[in-house]
Amino acid sequence: MLVFQTCAAGYDGVPVFRSVSFSVGEGHLYAIIGRSGCGKTTLLSCAAGLHALYAGTVSRAGEVVHEPHPRIGLVPQDPGLFPWYTVARNVGLGLEIAGLSRRSAGYRQRVEQALQSVGLLHCAARLPSKLSGGERQRVSLARTLARNPDVLLLDEPFSALDALTREALQDDLVQLLSVRRIAAVLVTHSIEEAVFLGSRIAIMTGRPATLHELDSEPAGKPGRWSRTDRAYAEQCRRVRELFAEADHD
Amino acid sequence: MTDGRTSLLRRFRDLAGGAVILVAAWWLLALILANRVLPVPPVVFGRLFDLLPEPLLSHAGASLGRVLRAVGLATGFAVPFGILLGRNRLADSLFSPAAYLMYPVPKIALLPVVFLILGVGEAARVGIVALVLFFQMLFVVRDAVRAVPASYVRILSGMGGKPIHTVRFVVIPAVFPAILTGLRIGTGTALAVLFFAETFFTRYGLGFFIIDSWSKVAYTDMMAGIVSLSVLGILLFTVLDLLESVFVRR
Numbered sequence: 001m002l003v004f005q006t007c008a009a010g011y012d013g014v015p016v017f018r019s020v021s022f023s024v025g026e027g028h029l030y031a032i033i034g035r036s037g038c039g040k041t042t043l044l045s046c047a048a049g050l051h052a053l054y055a056g057t058v059s060r061a062g063e064v065v066h067e068p069h070p071r072i073g074l075v076p077q078d079p080g081l082f083p084w085y086t087v088a089r090n091v092g093l094g095l096e097i098a099g100l101s102r103r104s105a106g107y108r109q110r111v112e113q114a115l116q117s118v119g120l121l122h123c124a125a126r127l128p129s130k131l132s133g134g135e136r137q138r139v140s141l142a143r144t145l146a147r148n149p150d151v152l153l154l155d156e157p158f159s160a161l162d163a164l165t166r167e168a169l170q171d172d173l174v175q176l177l178s179v180r181r182i183a184a185v186l187v188t189h190s191i192e193e194a195v196f197l198g199s200r201i202a203i204m205t206g207r208p209a210t211l212h213e214l215d216s217e218p219a220g221k222p223g224r225w226s227r228t229d230r231a232y233a234e235q236c237r238r239v240r241e242l243f244a245e246a247d248h249d
Numbered sequence: 250m251t252d253g254r255t256s257l258l259r260r261f262r263d264l265a266g267g268a269v270i271l272v273a274a275w276w277l278l279a280l281i282l283a284n285r286v287l288p289v290p291p292v293v294f295g296r297l298f299d300l301l302p303e304p305l306l307s308h309a310g311a312s313l314g315r316v317l318r319a320v321g322l323a324t325g326f327a328v329p330f331g332i333l334l335g336r337n338r339l340a341d342s343l344f345s346p347a348a349y350l351m352y353p354v355p356k357i358a359l360l361p362v363v364f365l366i367l368g369v370g371e372a373a374r375v376g377i378v379a380l381v382l383f384f385q386m387l388f389v390v391r392d393a394v395r396a397v398p399a400s401y402v403r404i405l406s407g408m409g410g411k412p413i414h415t416v417r418f419v420v421i422p423a424v425f426p427a428i429l430t431g432l433r434i435g436t437g438t439a440l441a442v443l444f445f446a447e448t449f450f451t452r453y454g455l456g457f458f459i460i461d462s463w464s465k466v467a468y469t470d471m472m473a474g475i476v477s478l479s480v481l482g483i484l485l486f487t488v489l490d491l492l493e494s495v496f497v498r499r
Contacts, residue, residue: 048407067409074407080400084422084498093418094408127498147408 001025002047002072002151002183007056008208009039009046015054015208016042022202022211026150027177029184029222031198032211033191033243039209040187044153047185048074060151069151070098073144077156079136081128087139088124091115094147114146115139117176134165138172145176152177152184159189167227170197174223184222191243195236197222205247214242260490264483288469297473304458309477311453315443316485318375320432323382328428331387332420335394348387356381357442360449369450377446378439385438386431393427394420426497429489436485444478455481 001023008018016039024030034040045051047058049067058065060072081090092102092111100107115121118138128136137157144152154173158166170193177184187204188194194201199220202213225232272290279289297305334341334348360377367373401419410418447456455478462470 050403050406068407070409074404076400076404076407078400080398080404082401082418082422084425093405096418097405097408097410097414 001061002185003057003059004043004047005057005059007043007046007058008054009042009051010054010208011042017204017209017211018055020056020211022200022213024183024185024199026181026183027221028199029177029186029197031194031201032185032187032204033189033194033201033239034187034204034209035247036189038204040204041155043204044074044155044185044187047151047153048072050074070094070147071149072151072153073147073149074153075141075144075155075157077159079128079140081136081139081143083128085128086124087120087126087128087131088115090128090139091124091143091146094143098147110146110148114142117145118142118172132165134161134169137161137169141169141173141176145180150180150182152182154184154186156188157186158193166193171223173197177222191239192236195232195239196225196227201239203243203246212246214239214246256494260487264487286468288472292469293472293476296469297476300470300473305473305477308453308455308458308474309481311451312443312447312455312478312481315371315375315378315447315454316436316439316481319378319382319439319443322375322379323386323435324428324432326379327383327386327431328390328424331390332394332416332424334387334391335397336420341391345391348384352384352388356384357445360442360446364449374443374446374451374454378443381439381442382432382435385435386428389427389431389434390424393424397423426493429493429497433486433489436482436489440478440482440485 003023004020007020008015010016020043022030032040032043042051046053047065049065049069049072060069065072081087082093085093088111089102091114092100092107095107095110096102100110111124112121115124118141120135120138120142123131123135123139128139131139137160140157158169161169173184174197176182186194186197199222200213202211204211225235275287276290279287330344334345356377359380360373363373363377363380367376397419402415405415405418443454444456444459447454448460451457455474459471459474459478462468462474
């Protein structure tokens with residue numbers, strides 16, 4: 001479980017967001033919608049232990065996060081694959097940093113499992129330049145999964161992809177969260193994505209930004225909607241209206 | 250067949266084509282001038298084989314040894330120093346202006362100073378070539394380090410990477426092509442400087458052989474020396490291309 005308690009952070013003493021409190025449990029995804037520059041990425045950086053908070057705490061399994069934690073994985077918007085390494089080496093980088101030898105059976109097994117879970121085991125020996133945009137983002141996800149995280153921080157990971165690839169990756173993510181019992185926080189511009197994936201949805205607005213949860217209903221499972229359902233379209237419309245109201249305030 | 254091998258074969262084909270055109274142009278010019286200063290290619294190549302293995306191989310070996318030692322010396326200093334300038338703003342602001350001022354200074358003009366400081370032995374000849382290569386590589390490496398996307402460093406940090414991991418997994422792989430580029434740019438100039446440096450206080454090296462043949466009015470030998478020096482340059486370029494095709498993956 002990941003818990004934010006009255007968090008505030010910013011740059012050069014100027015807060016970007018304040019009073020952010022929420023929690024997300026295993027198998028659930030907390031979706032945050034916000035405009036560009038509202039502090040979404042900074043919020044995830046704090047949870048990843050890459051940016052210091054001005055106030056409050058982020059804790060994982062009861063332990064305050066001060067620095068990058070091996071069980072907290074960050075998936076950035078830009079896959080950021082290193083072009084000089086093969087797909088397999090990219091996926092195993094976190095393991096190498098953790099001190100695992102590339103020759104060890106454990107290393108090979110975890111890399112293979114991670115690639116298998118995103119359906120790209122056959123691409124292990126390829127260079128990132130030979131992959132499509134969707135495949136690169138899958139490799140980025142596999143790189144995070146190889147470290148066996150129980151918290152995933154997703155920073156608009158699908159925003160640069162075409163609609164069909166995005167939907168396929170959203171479906172994959174739903175599976176992964178459910179099977180691996182991962183707690184996830186997703187920041188996105190897309191209301192449709194937030195509704196489809198989010199157990200809960202919040203919007204981030206204002207300067208400094210604050211978080212407004214849009215739903216008072218019990219948290220649902222990610223991917224509980226069918227994209228063709230009228231109820232899903234209705235939920236998107238409702239969230240869009242609430243977003244407009246909160247953004248206007 | 251990999252893209253790297255295909256491009257390497259293409260490069261060899263291009264080189265062979267270029268060599269044919271050059272020799273043809275040389276032959277034509279020699280026929281037009283009809284002057285013993287410029288013998289026709291078959292005469293020069295015939296003499297070249299007469300001079301092999303000795304004394305030409307000893308001269309070529311001496312020149313190659315100096316170039317390789319200079320490359321090692323320049324790389325050993327320019328790469329860590331370039332990484333430091335690219336990664337550390339304070340070091341960059343302290344040293345880059347001075348290095349920038351030194352960059353356009355023709356290093357060959359420093360040859361007398363180098364001879365006076367290092368003596369008239371091998372150290373001076375290697376040192377002056379290393380000096381040329383050092384400045385060529387320093388800025389290429391520094392700029393390559395600066396061009397490393399900040400997102401790469403953030404991704405590594407997110408995985409618990411420390412600065413040493415950034416250097417190992419990001420900076421060195423990102424800088425390697427730049428090192429080869431710096432060497433490629435510097436090799437031509439380095440050979441020119443070596444040629445000049447070999448005309449003083451030595452009896453070995455292709456520079457000495459060419460100037461010595463010239464002074465003895467042995468123009469065919471002189472041309473054979475020039476061809477050998479050109480072959481040495483092409484060999485160095487080809488080795489750099491090979492290294493790039495094997496180790497640089499994009």
